[in-house]
Amino acid sequence: MKMRIHLLLVLAYLSAFSIHATPTEPLASSDNKTLESNKQQPIKQQANKTSPQVPSEKVDVLANQICAYYTSNASKVAENVKRSVINHMKKYEKISNPTPTQMVTFLNRNKHYMTCGDDDTGYMVESFRHGAYDQLFNVFMFDYLLLDDESLFVDINAISYTAGKENTQSGPGKPELTLDYMDRESINPANADRMRKEIKDLIEFFEGDLGGKRYHELTEQEKQATIKAKNYNDNH
Numbered sequence: 001m002k003m004r005i006h007l008l009l010v011l012a013y014l015s016a017f018s019i020h021a022t023p024t025e026p027l028a029s030s031d032n033k034t035l036e037s038n039k040q041q042p043i044k045q046q047a048n049k050t051s052p053q054v055p056s057e058k059v060d061v062l063a064n065q066i067c068a069y070y071t072s073n074a075s076k077v078a079e080n081v082k083r084s085v086i087n088h089m090k091k092y093e094k095i096s097n098p099t100p101t102q103m104v105t106f107l108n109r110n111k112h113y114m115t116c117g118d119d120d121t122g123y124m125v126e127s128f129r130h131g132a133y134d135q136l137f138n139v140f141m142f143d144y145l146l147l148d149d150e151s152l153f154v155d156i157n158a159i160s161y162t163a164g165k166e167n168t169q170s171g172p173g174k175p176e177l178t179l180d181y182m183d184r185e186s187i188n189p190a191n192a193d194r195m196r197k198e199i200k201d202l203i204e205f206f207e208g209d210l211g212g213k214r215y216h217e218l219t220e221q222e223k224q225a226t227i228k229a230k231n232y233n234d235n236h
Contacts (some may be wrong), residue, residue: 055108055113057092060233063123067116070130077127077135082144102147104154111158112229120172120233122160125181156206157213159226175226179203179212 021107056062062084069080089098089106098106114123121129127136141154156178162182185191186199206212209210218226 039223044079045103053109054089055110057234058087059092059110059113059116061236063114064116066114066123067121070127070132070136072131074135077132078139078144081136083138091159100147101149101152104145104147104152105129108155111155112226113233114158115160117231118171120161120230121161122158122178124158124178125160125162128181128185153210156210157218159229161230163215175230176215177213177218179206180214182206182216 009202053130064083065084069077069084073080084100085103085106089095093106095102115121116123116126123138127133130168145154147153158178159175160178160181161172161175163174163176165171182199182203186203188196203212215223
């Protein structure tokens with residue numbers, strides 16, 4: 001019950017205000033049906049532990065499609081992401097109508113391979129830069145993909161090569177996770193006070209309920225998995 005209340009408070013906050021990387025980019029809010037749906041389903045408590053596997057073919061193309069949606073129809077991001085994941089799984093995983101469980105497993109298996117553009121920005125981090133966070137997390141992950149099995153949920157600890165660089169700098173930066181990026185945005189003086197507070201609340205939620213980590217908290221084995229994914233992406 002405490003965890004469900006925590007989720008509802010966070011989602012209510014998301015609907016009330018915008019989350020974006022710059023103050024000039026508005027966030028597309030989900031409708032009331034999203035919050036009602038979330039009230040009916042339990043939030044997950046710990047990050048999934050998935051064994052290393054071969055990435056899905058052309059998953060980098062999927063990641064770039066997802067990132068492109070962030071700059072198009074803001075209210076359709078979740079719907080477009082869902083459709084692209086389903087189409088990809090049908091073509092490359094040979095699963096015609098993937099269930100939410102299969103989609104979550106697919107996203108977790110490929111989380112470190114799903115980076116966008118030449119700078120290898122993680123698809124989760126990229127959503128913050130374009131005000132698409134609400135659609136990606138609240139609607140797609142916390143609505144479409146919530147499961148009764150509390151041990152299975154989308155792992156937010158996905159790699160992004162955005163540490164130690166400015167948004168205008170070309171090429172990848174150092175490796176970090178979603179929370180590392182959020183930490184910087186939560187104290188970025190360019191962001192409004194309300195936005196910084198909002199991100200801090202989300203950080204607390206991700207840490208407490210979704211097993212969120214920073215890059216330095218990864219085990220050596222987990223870091224090796226990110227290096228393996230980087231090497232794979234660089235050579236494909």
